Amino acid sequence: MTVQIMTSKEVTKKVVNKESLFILDVRNPSDFQDWKIEGTNFQYLNIPYFDLLDGVDEILPKLPEDKEILVVCAKEGSSIFVAEMLSEAGVTVSYLQGGMKAWSEHLEPVKVGDLRDGGEIYQFVRIGKGCLSYLVVSNGDAAIIDATRMTDIYVDFAKSIDAKITHVFDTHLHADHISGGRKIAEITVATYWLPPKDATEVTFEYSALEGGQDVKVGKTTINIHALYSPGHTIGSTSFVIDEKYLLSGDILFIDSIGRPDLAGLAQDWVSDLRETLYNRYRELSNDLIVLPAHFMIIEELNEDGSVSEKLGTLFSNNHGLNIQDEAEFRRMVTENLPPQPNAYQEIRETNMGKVSPDEEQQREMEIGPNRCAVR
Structure with a gap:
């Protein structure tokens, strides 16, 4: 019996379509508990690889037919x-x-969705990390x-x-993953935009992303006016695109809100948040479609x-937007925080241009789930 190969794209399709899948995860229990492939109809069995070196007979009764x-x-x-x-034991299986x-x-x-004057907006879903990025295209020009x-x-x-x-933006200085913005701008000779309050320690040239600006991409306008939105970082900036979409960065998510502590300043930034x-955000139209920079749980997928x-x-519906007592809000945001992202200080320094880890080091720095939200 031949072992089948399943790609990440194929697993993603099963996640989106809410298909059933039985996952035998052979990593160490601590790694499995920290981060696994999430699916609405997925079942799991975690048995470390080292426990299976002498054979798989003991786990065969635990596998579904x-x-x-x-x-x-x-x-x-x-x-x-x-x-x-498993295949030698007669089990139909993929890796x-x-x-x-x-x-x-x-x-x-x-x-x-579509924009006025023929433009389009795409979301890139990093399913395993919960990261969301965007491409806006209009009249042959694109912004990332x-x-x-x-x-x-x-x-x-x-x-x-x-x-x-032609334009590449980061809504803030990321701490949970390494930004590709600067590299894309170099490859494509595009303008790279970064909020200056997040860029006080960066080592490279950038264009200052500040409130009051309108950036044209083809026939589409990206409005940055009056939407300086600190809280997750001191420079966090939101965009309104085509008067229809609100790109909220790591300030507001579908089921949660951004955490203000990844620069060690939770107490200072909670009021900004x-x-x-x-x-x-209350001054904006309720009809704006929020497009965040992350999702936390698989149930947030449409x-x-x-x-x-x-x-x-x-x-x-978002609990984080409905805490009227300011002291209670402050407690929730400063005392109810999950563990900080893996290697987040090193990731921040990489995104500042202070260090230049190689590809394998970058991969190791990012291992694990994103943790940008208040739970």
């Missing part, structure tokens, strides 16, 4: 070994190509917002739709695999 079985490890080698043993490393780096482009370090995917996608990347969410919701709906 009526579900697809996927073996997962860190980089694929251990899962191939286990899958081959995840590239392991959790590939799962962490997979980007799935989803068209979010909050790109990950997998820069080729954006550049190649823009080429595939005959668009020239509340001002942004409870006053600045039926097409995108992540979005109307601002008015979030004002009604």
